[in-house]
Amino acid sequence: MTYAPNIRIIRVMCSGRVAPQFVLKAFIEGADGVLISGCHPGDCHYQEGNYNALRRHRLLSKMLEQFGIERERFRLEWVSAAEGVKFQQICDEFTEQIKKLGPLNLNGGKDEHREA
Amino acid sequence: MNNDKKIKLTINDKPIEVDEGITILQAAKMLDIDIPTLCYHPLLEPYAACRICVVEKKTGENSDLVTSCNTKVQEGMVIYTDSENAAKARRLNVELLMAQAPAAKPVQEIAKELGIEKTRFEIEDPEEKCILCGLCVRTCEQIVGAEAISFIERGKNRTVSPPFGEPSEACIGCTACAYFCPTEAITVEDLYGRKVIHNELNLGPSTAILVPIRQAVPMVPVIDEEACIHFKTGECKLCEKVCEKEAINHEMEDEEIEIEVGSVILASGFKPFDATRIPAYGYGRFDNVITGLEFEKLNNASGPTEGKILLANGEEPKAVGIVHCVGSRDKNYNEYCSRVCCMYSLKFAHLIKEKTNAEIYDFYIDMRCFGKGYEEFYHRLLEEGTKFIRGCVSEVTDLALTEQEEGKLIINVEDTLLGIVRRIPVDMVILATGLEPGLDQNEIARIFNISCSQDTFFLERHPKLAPVSTFSDGIFLAGTCQSPKDIPDTVAQAGAAASEALALADKGTFELEPITAEIDEERCSGCQLCIGLCPFTAITYNKEKGISEINDALCKGCGTCVSACPSGASQQKHFRDSQIFAEIEGIFIE
């Protein structure tokens, strides 16, 4: 079973550990999309970390739009450890979607005008 | 009364020495001299209303008639309880009472004893029972403290009544007045016409002092605060007065005791499914539709019917239906199997067969006889002639369609083996109610930081490899709080939990999670946002230092608080912000 090679994994203990700072960091470093994947609601190994991920995802998505980063580039998906196939499908589908959106081109938040 | 002073007197020529302050009646009792009384009660202030206790008191040449219930003894008193004068006066008083309350049985009895056949006085109301003894009024005032009733009017119109003859708000419905009334002049009725279903089977308390269940350990009665008069009015305490062992203490209060322990076994049990949630089964509407637990009480030899299987009207049932899976294996209520109902239903069928000649119908979805010897028991029941009908009961009704169904409860069921819908008339329906998580299940889960599975039963750490452990170290599970299970399984699990707990205690140490969060004292401002977020309540606020602190033994290392900490004071070992940032930078290096 293989999934899209474009995906890079940052492992944390729980989706509740994913800080919005990490998502922003990934975007500015060059990621064209960020996927958070956690345990299903009600089935969190740490009881409720995934609900925190959900709350942060919704608020951060809204804020990213203000930065011109489309909602489609930032996804939250519930995938359990037993759902390898689902993970594969999501990765492939997400990669396709990002390809359609094209590169993000944040340029590190810098101003070409000034650097010129 | 605790006076050392002694008084000498004679009653019916018998000398006696008694404490100062007691009454002639009490002194006579010590000499085993019987003085008839009606309005006297040892727990109430004497009132001398009936005047039956009249005696003759001689002082030198002088003779006087006094009521013995409220006349205190005096030095040198000479009392005759049955002298001619006393007897004459008593007879007159009895005759007057006979005219006042011709229907009062105790008066008739005393009259009979005294040889009075009829009263010389005019009878106004031959049905009257009240002798105006005031026991009820005094009870309400002195014992209950409610003062809901009193005498109204005067002379021959005198009567006992609440104010204006209306039901009184001061009345707490304790019925003590009726209990104390010697002539049954006071009766209790339910003004609201509430129908009490199988009252004798009611599993709730029946009196204020009770033994909670018949198998209670320790076997000690308790006071039900909800029902006790004392906790309503502050008065009464009759039980305290009459308990010679002085075992009753109304001042005792619930107290919280802190005990330090190394491990905890949760065995908080279950709650029976509330059968009223399925209105179609008629529980609560039909007297003879009862739950499994109520049947157990009915069947109990020390129960209300002494173990006889009887209907609400006292007759033996001719046909009994037992409905399985009530509230279990049902998408409308609980999807899980409660596991115990099949077997207890079979037991009921067997017991009813043994005790009555009733036909027994067992309505089941699947017969789940999973334990040792269970299948054999099922076969025995088949041989005994219990009729097993495979199918879900849709309704229990009293609506008869045929003469045969008249006066019966009719069970509507789809017989899936015959492929037809059947109507089966029975006298009694037993609902095999399932098991549900306890009422405070979520609260307990919160206190002990453990998870619940989707059905709200406590979640074990692993269904196969760690069935008695939880995700919180040192917290173990036993019994139906974890999942529905029967007694053998519960005992087995409890044994396992006990040994796990002992094993942990014996070791004296336990392994901490390596990946926990830590709060930097220098950076924490004590904003406390993290505290409510921790699913393991591992974070507490140290008021003195003004910072939040993490208990390493409780922290499971999810990192939720780290992400949420607005000042970056909370960091997760091995997953620090700086480490993850570096990792992110790393993956983008071409």
Place this chain on the structure above:
Amino acid sequence: MSTEKPKVAFYWCASCGGCEEAVIDLAEDILKVVEAVDIVFWPVALDFKKKDVEAMKDGSIAVSFINGAVRLSEQEEMVKLLRQKSGLVVAFGSCSHLGGIPGLGNFWNKETIFRRAYITTPSTDNPDGTVPLEKTEVDGKELTLPRFYDTVYTLDQVIDVDYYLPGCAPPPDLIMNALQAILEGKLPPKGAVLSPNKSLCDDCKRNESKPEKLTIKEIKRPWEVELDPEKCFLAQGVICMGPATRTGCGERCIEANMPCRGCFGPTDQVIDQGAKFLSSLASILDTDDEKEIEKIVDTIVDPAGTFYRFSLPSSILRRRRMEDIK
């Protein structure tokens, strides 16, 4: 001799002038400052020119206090000059420290800002659509204006900064403490923010009023509620950046019954104040239900503007994506 007194320079970039006022707000303490130092450059108050600074020896100014963000080529040129001539450079106030209010311009670019400022504002009458040009020919002579950047920069994104004095504007006690520390040579490690490294809750009187479990069911804006002057703003459902903001300000806003808006920036463990606060706020929303969460999120009208009110240029993303601005 007075010539041996350490030399001090003040300069302003993209700012409102409030930081200059903050220096004046030292009141009589300014006399102590003047006694201890020589102010060699302070365009807002003293008549020294750029050429005077250029004439100074490199590193001869003991310390330059620079307020305001960098958004023009002129500002970049001046701060680079001051950096060259100064031993220490202190970013003075929120704008040079974090970008400040001018930094909110990073949600736009030069073109959209010019269009708004010079053409589409209702009070503007500019039918030809004239906007400032870097070069203009007038009577055969070329006039130049500094270049207006698309992006606002914090001071440390343009030059090396030694210390930061936070605040909009920095309070007098912090300014005096910083001056004293510099004069006495009792300096913290380079790069330090000269204010306590804890968040505002540490000093906030309302902190004790927080409930055991702080949760928010509904976000309210300050004008929508009658604010309880004793109770934690977050507990009242009002966004207060205090937990994610460095303390030291003297809680001036809190005392005035207004929530903290974050002008002191984050503590040293936090890179991105807005994202950090977003994470905290989202975490305490009192629901697990997806629809409910979205409903509450909808009530936060302008999350980016609220969470990055003072810190957009210093945030991880720094600015809105250029391609997105039309």
